[in-house]
Amino acid sequence: MQKIDTFSANSLKILDKSFEEFENKYIYNLSVYKKDERTVLGQKFHTLICFYIRGFDVKRLVMDLSPDEHIFWQKLEKKLKIIKSNFIKTEYSFLIKDELNNFSYYLTGRFDGIYKDEKGYIIYDWKTLNLPKNPYDDIQSIVYLYSLSKIYKTNRIKMRYLSIEKLDTLDVDFVSSEKYKKKIDKILLKLPWFNISSSNDLEFQELNF
């Protein structure tokens, strides 16, 4: 079995839910590829927002939207217009190193946008799906806030989910690095190679057979 040491918010979310599901999806690749309409919509809007924030003229690109999507965009554009100059990064990928039980692990992901003002940093996340119900316990919030705190070495951070269609927002304030790490570590302990009691190679091999 491949010892995975790099995790995205999504993979941690699945691991949190079920080790078996994680194993099937990330170790054995047992999932079927599907490109549904929501995913496509999400990709289009992410790209569009990114170009817009970077200051490009997106008039031509917008022609690729359906009439409904166009309406979303018009509203969104209005909102973005006000804040766009405060974005310091868009589609920004990160790699964070940490450790658990003397084993290194890595958190990876991509911030849709990082906004900065005098109050601190806001991680923007554009959502085409519903906003998280328990945003403070949401793994994405935890991983993103924890990671950004490592990048800018500050606690003045918040995570903001923005619904592309409804334009409603949901803010998650930074709580504590320790709490986040604890949560992440707790999930990772589901993996045998992070769990000291079962992490030596022999036992691990036995687990496989």
Place this chain on the structure above:
Amino acid sequence: MLINANSNTNRTEILQKKYLELLNSGVEAEKILVIVQNSKKKKEFVDKIKKESKNGFIGSLKIYSFWGFIREYIFENWVIVENSLKDKNTKIIPNLSGLEVSQYIFKKSIEEVDFTGYNSRISLLHQLFRRNSLINLNNLSREEVEKRDKILKQTYSNEANQVINKYKAKTIDLRAFDYIRQINIFEFLYKKIENKFEYVFVDDADEITPCVLAYFEYIKKNVKEFFIGYDEFGSSRLGYLGAINVNFEKFLNVKALKIFNDDIKSMNSLKIFNLIKEDKKIDIENIKSKSFLKRNEMLDCVIKDIKILLNSGVKFSDIAIITPLTDEFLKMELEKTQYKFNFISKSEKLNQNRLIGYLLELLKIIIDTNNRFISPYVLKGILIDILNIEKKEALCFIQEYKTGYELQGLNLFDLMKNNNSEKLRKFVEIYEKVRFEKLSIILFEIVSCFIPFKKELSKDIIKINQLLKQIVDFEDVFKDEFNRLDLIIQLENTIISENPLSDDEIDEDSIIVSSAQKIIDYSYKTKYQFWLDVSSENWLRQDIGPLYNSWVMQKKWNKEIFELEDNIELTKDRTARMLYKLYLLGDNITLYSSAYDYIGAENFSGIDRYFECKNEFEKDENIKIEPIVPRDDQKEVLKYNGGLMSVSATAGSGKTTIMLLLVDKILSGEILKDIEPKNIFVLTFMESAARNFKERIKNKYPNLKELPNISTIHGLALRILKENNNFSKVGLDYDFEILDEIKRANILNEVVYKFLGSTEKVDLYDGAISAYKNELALYGNFDCKNKLFLSIYEAYDVRLKSENLIDYDDLLLLSLKLLKENKDILDYYNDLAKIIIEDEAQDSSNIQQNLILLLGKKYKNIIRCGDINQAITSTFSNSDVEGFKEFIKKSKNVVMDRCQRCATGVLDCANSTVNYAKKEKIEAFGDLIMKPVEGKNIVDFKAVKSLIFEKEKEENDFILREIQSILKNAKKPVSIAILTRSNFAINKWAKIFDENNIKIYKNSESLINNLCYKVILLIMEYIANPYDLKVLREIAKELYDAGFYEFDTLKYVNSLNEPIFLKKDFDEQFWWDINYFLFKNHYSIYDLACEIGEFYFSKTSEKDNIHMVATIAQKIKNSQKTFEDAVIKLREIQFKNNFSNIKFFKNEKKDFKKNTVCVMTLHKSKGDEFDYVFIPELTKDNLCLSIDDCKLKEKSIFIQKVKKNSKNDYELKKEIVEENFRLIYVGITRAIKKLYLSVSNNYKYFSKDKKFENSEIFEGVLCKK
């Protein structure tokens, strides 16, 4: 910073260290671009950075393979491209799709350009793809392309450029760019965007292409520092993969840090590089070599060697098998071992995966609206493997479907709906829900519902996802504007690795099987490297086609012409670089080669020529070489010391043996100095003779790594066409094929039918076309009077050209043309052919003789052996005995007139035949009179029996009784032959002996005569008809006859009154065997054929032919709609001699003839010998020896009408009678002890007795006995 070092040094570690230093000094990762060679190396680089970094934020890493980088770059900056376009087809995200999309666009573009008259249309798509790739990888401007087109004199370059331009325009319209097209978009973008990278790292920079270099050149001024790791002896991807050998010191204007470990491996690798460049042989301690005749012998040894290593504790991952030919043959042989292999195949097609194959078939069924009949074989696979229906239930349902469809045209889904099976009904539900949806949705639903997501299926699921991704890509680009069935068919043939972003899965715990290039690209280090097929030309990739040339299209090309020498030198340079890099990655290397490839074709031009290392051959104890002591008349031949020599050797004079001794002497260097096996060319008339000769040389010299060139003259011609991509000079593409008997008949039938409205006269045109081609070659264009023939000939010729086919005549003519018109090619072969030995020279055609003489022009060491008395092919081929007669006159002629084979009476009979011809003034023979060898021939002056019967049955009965008596009274095993005048008569005699339980051997080349072909076909027939008891009984009978089952099996099968798979006869071995094959689903007919073959023949000598039969089955299947149709076709072609030029190995045991009656034609018997020879049915019709009585056949007359200098009827008759004399002479001289010549006055003719005159031989020769 520049580091010039090989892969055995810490070059990469230094680069990684420098990268970390930059990060630690506070440089943001975003500002550092790292370009490595591929995704595996990217992962290794990233892993290292991750490992060595401190906890916390490492950065936003910009570490990529080049293709990954440009993909990301385009996505990131796409808006710039979009804003520069003026059309309405806006896209927020471009389709950075795979090659299947661009293939489709290319196909559409080709349809819009007129390629009339272009020869190699069949692979036009491939050629245009290659052309486009090379132009882009090499970053060639329009002017540079035009210049190269002129150098290459490519007449269709304008059309090619038109297609490429149309393709480019369409990709813009669709916003669909494959990785090659992405280069253009990338170039457009980087010239518009300010470079943001302050530092650039490049590893394996010796492998970069000009398009990458152009980017570095462009950003150079804005980059603070480059860190480049390269190997000055590297660049293994030169040529077809577009690498460029860059002077990096000049590029950066800094001196490179040169790291050279003076360990043995590094020293040896350099030695390899230099020796190849200097044309010297490599002899290095840790490189061993093993050479074989057949490929399966080679593979057996590889497997044996792997076993030894594994048993000694070596791990799977310590071994790498490296071959350019990861074909099905290799895969199956390796997988049989049950060891873990990881095939990194460059040519794996998606539907080679069984599950994918069935899924694609299922998609076809679902989208079909015409209620087409579904192949029961495919349906069985789908029901059992995808829908998980119980096996017997599946077969019963299929039978229901088959009858329902045939009788009432019932629809499959209606039948399923009414079936009791829950699974079938569930499937119908899904079908009804999704049948009109997009393909991706249909596939997704099926996979989600029916494919179990188990770990064991992990690799299959990866492939299913690849398939899904491809379909989605396609749908994204073309929306609904494509035919769903067309897409499925295209997907079936998609080669997985053609998209550089599809990663190779490297399984750490298995033996990797890969091409050399992949091993190099991945720097895959192992303790043991097995280099397979080193005698195959496929090791040396020369990518040259009619519309591209990977050498000339190199950015650095600066010559005005392209010559053979360039091709050779550049190939050598690339080979030196490739083997240098490959060697660095292995500790112990073994080279394996075989003289023949897996379909029995000769290997040539491999990399084995570069090695001198010791051949590790395990001596076969069964092979005992008897020393040969030449007779006095034979000794003359061995006195040869160069120049032209003819050897006139009578039948039974030991010609082959003495030629073997002569080759032996030449090899020892006694005759000519500085001679290597490659300088000796032995040319035989028959393929079997070449193989036999090769085998004897190999047995005599087991340690001889390289054998002399031993082939038929057609084999040599094929080599001339193929070697160094010479075919491109005569307008052929690399995948040209030689027309086999079956395809030729099909094409001729179609063409002749088109003009004459019937196929009755096809045979006439068949011979005439061949004759006409030879005349054209000899005399150039001439005014052929037969205009209808000319029209048919032209139609045939156009058809061949359009399908990239050549016939056997073209093979000789084109190779001759190549030598005549290209001095460089002629020089190459002239330098090589230091000595040429030709066997059966009396049967050579004028063209063949020209070819031989041209080949030996430089050294003029030509030995031609033959017997003009045995020239028996001139009336039906283009052979020309006069040429040999002329050669005898101008060369030193050695006569071998001693025959120690025949009994004295037989010798007399043969000589009497010669004398009779002289008396009758028929110039059939030369002056050679056969003489006995003292003390060797059986003294029996009554050895010849002449018999005339009244009725055919009397003749038959006499021969049968005589043979029964010979077999009964023989004190030791004897050989007996019946030699017939026609192929038709063979079957009659075979039937007589079969009915009387006499073992027969039909020396016929027909496919069905090969036991392996027969058994595989029989089992397939059962699989196609599991309900048919008649078929089953036939199978049982044949398998019993072949010795696979006892008589009880036959009784058991005959007693069955219902399909065998419905029974539960666990005690019957046959029941187990037959049901095993019935229920073992193989999507590929190749795999099925191999499994049947392996089951029945793995321990027999027929094993050699399994993969050949499987290849035939697969080729047939490719041209048929269903498995069932393919099986019918395999039966239809059973009496053909050959399919697709696949040459079965004849695996007769040494004593196969003993106590067996060999039935063959007189023509086929040449070169053979038997204790007892019967030549029956010697009527005047069969053997006319008088010009006055000779009747001309329509074909002979017709052929003359297309010739420039046609013969009149008298001349024709004379020729036929002369050849008849020689034919009977050949027959007579086959006999060792006794010869029976017989005839009957009456024969059955269309079921009635008809009177026939006896041949003149009875009166002219035999009455005197």
